[in-house]
Amino acid sequence: MKTRWLVLAAAAALLAPFAAAAESSTSRPTKKPAPTTTCIDCHLALDDPSVTPPAKLFQGDDVHAKAGFTCVFCHGGDGAASDQELAHDKKKGFIGKPAPRDIPQVCGKCHSDAAVMKQFNPSLRVDQLAEYRTSGHGKKLAEGDTHVAQCASCHGAHGILPVKDSRSPVATRHIAETCKRCHGDAALMATYKLPSDVYSKYTKSVHYQARVKGDLSAPTCNSCHGNHGAAPPEVGSVANVCGTCHATFAEQFKVSPHWEAFKELGLPGCVTCHENHEIVRPTEAFLSEGSESRCSSCHEPSSPGGKAAAEMRADLLSLATETQQARQTLERAAEAGMEVSKIRFSLSQADDALTRARASIHRFQVAAVRENAAAGLSVAKSAHQAANRALAERDYRRRGLFVSLALILATIASLLAAIRERERRRSERGVS
Amino acid sequence: MSSSSSDASGFVSRLRAWAVESLGWDDLAHLAAKKEVPIHRYTIYYYLGGMALFLFSVQVATGILLLLYYRPSASEAFESVQYVMADVPFGWLVRSIHSWGANLFVAVIVFHAVSVFFLKAYRRPREMTWVTGAVLLFLALGFGFSGYLLPWNTLAYFATKVGTDVPAQIPGIGHLLSRILRGGSDVTGATLSRFYGIHIAILPALTTVFLGAHLILVQRHGMSIPTKVDRNGKIRAMPFLPDFLLRDSVGWLIAVAVLAALAAFWPWELGVKADPFAPAPAGIRPEWYFLWTFQGLKYLPAKVLGIPGETLGVLLLGAVAGVFVILPFLDRKNSRSWNVVAILALCGMALLTVLSLLPAKASP
Numbered sequence: 155m156k157t158r159w160l161v162l163a164a165a166a167a168l169l170a171p172f173a174a175a176a177e178s179s180t181s182r183p184t185k186k187p188a189p190t191t192t193c194i195d196c197h198l199a200l201d202d203p204s205v206t207p208p209a210k211l212f213q214g215d216d217v218h219a220k221a222g223f224t225c226v227f228c229h230g231g232d233g234a235a236s237d238q239e240l241a242h243d244k245k246k247g248f249i250g251k252p253a254p255r256d257i258p259q260v261c262g263k264c265h266s267d268a269a270v271m272k273q274f275n276p277s278l279r280v281d282q283l284a285e286y287r288t289s290g291h292g293k294k295l296a297e298g299d300t301h302v303a304q305c306a307s308c309h310g311a312h313g314i315l316p317v318k319d320s321r322s323p324v325a326t327r328h329i330a331e332t333c334k335r336c337h338g339d340a341a342l343m344a345t346y347k348l349p350s351d352v353y354s355k356y357t358k359s360v361h362y363q364a365r366v367k368g369d370l371s372a373p374t375c376n377s378c379h380g381n382h383g384a385a386p387p388e389v390g391s392v393a394n395v396c397g398t399c400h401a402t403f404a405e406q407f408k409v410s411p412h413w414e415a416f417k418e419l420g421l422p423g424c425v426t427c428h429e430n431h432e433i434v435r436p437t438e439a440f441l442s443e444g445s446e447s448r449c450s451s452c453h454e455p456s457s458p459g460g461k462a463a464a465e466m467r468a469d470l471l472s473l474a475t476e477t478q479q480a481r482q483t484l485e486r487a488a489e490a491g492m493e494v495s496k497i498r499f500s501l502s503q504a505d506d507a508l509t510r511a512r513a514s515i516h517r518f519q520v521a522a523v524r525e526n527a528a529a530g531l532s533v534a535k536s537a538h539q540a541a542n543r544a545l546a547e548r549d550y551r552r553r554g555l556f557v558s559l560a561l562i563l564a565t566i567a568s569l570l571a572a573i574r575e576r577e578r579r580r581s582e583r584g585v586s
Numbered sequence: 587m588s589s590s591s592s593d594a595s596g597f598v599s600r601l602r603a604w605a606v607e608s609l610g611w612d613d614l615a616h617l618a619a620k621k622e623v624p625i626h627r628y629t630i631y632y633y634l635g636g637m638a639l640f641l642f643s644v645q646v647a648t649g650i651l652l653l654l655y656y657r658p659s660a661s662e663a664f665e666s667v668q669y670v671m672a673d674v675p676f677g678w679l680v681r682s683i684h685s686w687g688a689n690l691f692v693a694v695i696v697f698h699a700v701s702v703f704f705l706k707a708y709r710r711p712r713e714m715t716w717v718t719g720a721v722l723l724f725l726a727l728g729f730g731f732s733g734y735l736l737p738w739n740t741l742a743y744f745a746t747k748v749g750t751d752v753p754a755q756i757p758g759i760g761h762l763l764s765r766i767l768r769g770g771s772d773v774t775g776a777t778l779s780r781f782y783g784i785h786i787a788i789l790p791a792l793t794t795v796f797l798g799a800h801l802i803l804v805q806r807h808g809m810s811i812p813t814k815v816d817r818n819g820k821i822r823a824m825p826f827l828p829d830f831l832l833r834d835s836v837g838w839l840i841a842v843a844v845l846a847a848l849a850a851f852w853p854w855e856l857g858v859k860a861d862p863f864a865p866a867p868a869g870i871r872p873e874w875y876f877l878w879t880f881q882g883l884k885y886l887p888a889k890v891l892g893i894p895g896e897t898l899g900v901l902l903l904g905a906v907a908g909v910f911v912i913l914p915f916l917d918r919k920n921s922r923s924w925n926v927v928a929i930l931a932l933c934g935m936a937l938l939t940v941l942s943l944l945p946a947k948a949s950p
Contacts, residue, residue: 164744491853493671530630549679555850564838573832 161320182439193233193241211313215321218314221274228252228260249583258283258292261305285383292383301342302358303384308332324381328336330356333375355432373399393423400424436512441467465520469527476506476531480538487544497540504534511533613810621805621826626815628705632699635804636834640841641691645729648684649786656736658782660775663738664859671856682849687732690841694873695723703913703928706920707810713914715807716802716871722872725793730873732785743860744870746781747773755900767853774862811919871942878935879903881942906931 196207212219218227226233230247232240242248252260264282266271271280286305288294294302308324315322323332335355336342343350355363358373364372378395393413397404407413407423416423422430427440427448438444441484443455443465454458480501488494509531514522537549590768591640623632627911655674657666670677681773702708735746750773754764769776824830842905886895917924927947 211756329701491851493668493853493856495668495856496672551850555846558846562839562846566839569832569836569839573836575827576829576832 175279175296192236193231196236196238196241198457207425208312211310214313215315215319216313217316251399254304254306255298256370257306258286258295258559277350282382285380289383290382290385301345303336307336323498326374329374329381330362352431355429359431359433360435361433392425396424398427402513404521408515410516410518412518438467438470438560441470441515462518462520466515466523469520469524470508470515473504473508473511473527473530473534476534477501478507479543480504483538483541485546487541487548490545490548492544492548494541494544499532500540502528504537506530507533587610590821617805618827619825621808622823623809623826623830624811624815625822625824626811628812628815631698631701631705632809632830633834633837634694634701634810637837637841638691638695638698639689639797640834640838641694642793644687644841644845645684645691646790648680648687651680652684653786656782658779660738660778660860663736663778667737667856678847678853679846682852682854683845685690685854686845686852688733689874692726692730692873695726696875699723699935700932704925705810705812705814706917707812708914708917709813709920710918712803712807712810712916713801715800716914718796718803719912720913722800723795724907725789725796727875728789729793731784731876732781732789733912734873735773735778735781735854736785738860739763739857740860740864740867741870743773743862744866745872746777746868747896748870748880749872750777750875752896752900753878755894755896756904757897757901760897760900772862773919786942850875874939877942878938881938 158547194209194213197205200206212225224233225231225248229252230249232246232248233243235241235243242250249256264276266280267285268280271278287296291302291304295304310323314336315325319325320327330353337348337351338353340350361372361374365374376384377399379385392405393407397422397560402407403424415421416426428434437446440448443460445452450460451462452465455461455464484494484501485499487497509527511523511526514526517523602611623629652670655666655670655677657663667681672678672680674680676822676941702716702719731746731749735742750764750767753767754760756763765771767777767780768774768781815821883896883899888895890898913924
């Protein structure tokens, strides 16, 4: 009997914080409260497609459920009550399904509170709500547009997984597909006069291709647009955004004659030539006059700018062609078993020079490109000559082999003749 | 003219007289003239011993030439072999012949051992000829294993790591043995220096002893005539000098031609310099003659009757090697059952070798 009272007293002590939390949905959660299963039990038992699936999802790997959070932290009500009316009592803070416009506030209740987050994930930022309010989504939501993305649109409402979990819709692998859910919806995007082909364009980009090959450091949507504060980079800040990864290009671009000119013309920096979502691999054709040309859209071929573009293109092509030819010769020598590692190393230096020369395009000065291209060309030519010598050496070896084989065969023939002669003599002696 | 020819013949006579007196030339000439090789349908197998000896001589000659440039340290070994392959005149030829020759040498002595076994040439009184030959086979494998690491490339480095782990499975002394082989707990520059010493000093010294003993015993007992050869009829023979040697020379010249062609068309690859901090590359394999043991050890379960599978495998290999060496003393009656055991063993080894060469299944 005494034991029963002790157990009841302990249970009351344990449940006290949850009763307090249930009383006021704005009260701060404490770390890892003991779970209550009443909400889940009922919602599962109801087998109602509108209320059962969330309960099922919350039962799974939900990050909040794992941290000890219960339904009442977001929905309010009395989690300890087994009666629906009591459990859904508005006096106890029950809000039911939060309206989309309220969701950032519901999430922000904890996620904007450093003291709360410190108990669960001290490294998680607590400015997401503030950031969200600066985003295109946040601004529209504040205006009362409930079709825009809020927290649950990307993270989900129940069964929320940590960003680092590869199954999460906001894991780096899935970000683009998550954004595509809305930004690929032509009807929805039409209402905002936004293009709905950004995802399909992005899939043609070098960034997407790099990610497909397994390089998850290559940018996806939030790398350039931000995540909670998602918004297109402004015209003046494009070079800064691209420059976070392409630092060398950005530095060179900022000291180029184009920097000021683009600002005056209101051109959006990098994307003027490279596009924004469909960022394809740049080639020397960008500098030519054809359909792929970027320069000719502003510079007439006969203008100083057009001529400079042609000169830079010629320098780059010269180095690229020489390097490619040297590599072809080198590979033929390597396939023949020649030791070509030193030549291969030289050629890698020519490759580096080509990369530097291509990067120096962003200064838009012929001399800068020529300096790097000339250095690379000299190395590539030396490597090409060395590869040719390796091929000549291969031929010399094979000729030498055939001469040696001829000598060996002649010697073998002589030996066989001597053996036959000795056999003939021995048989003659045997007969006689 | 006649005066100069008589001077020359006088010089030859004097040289011969000196050789007879100082070197016992007449005894040697008598021995050589007396030595005969039987002629029958299995005579061709007699050439394998001479071929092995010739290839060993090629290894010694090319090995000495490589010694002039090779530098046995982790920082210089790879570069020195690279230098031999790219810059030393005919260095590529010497190194490729050494590497291809090593493989051909092992193949020939394995074939030699198999032919001696099936022709029962080890039967009394030639037991010790077999024993010394079996030891020479293991020494050849030792040459192959120690030489494989010397270029200090990635494949050799990781294969040696696996290979030097094998003796560690021997109960009691295994770990000590592995440490002695490696010169430490891991494969490092110390292992390279050690393997170099083993390759160019210890193994050649042992080989000299056992090869000397083997040749003396072959000379002492002469060529064995297989039991399958009809002894009722008169067995013909040919003089070793010059008839057999001339035929031997034809085989040796063919071997030289094959080695030269392999070196010219498929120079032995050097690969990439070993990086002990890099992860082991896929497809690490030892030389082809160790593939069957490599594959066999993979198939062993983790535990067999409480004994670790690898330990059991290593002990089993040791037992097989022991039986192989003392085979003539076990097969006293030239029993056919030993032939069956040998055929099964050879088929098993061939199957394991083939299995090890099949591409690995992609992990799901």
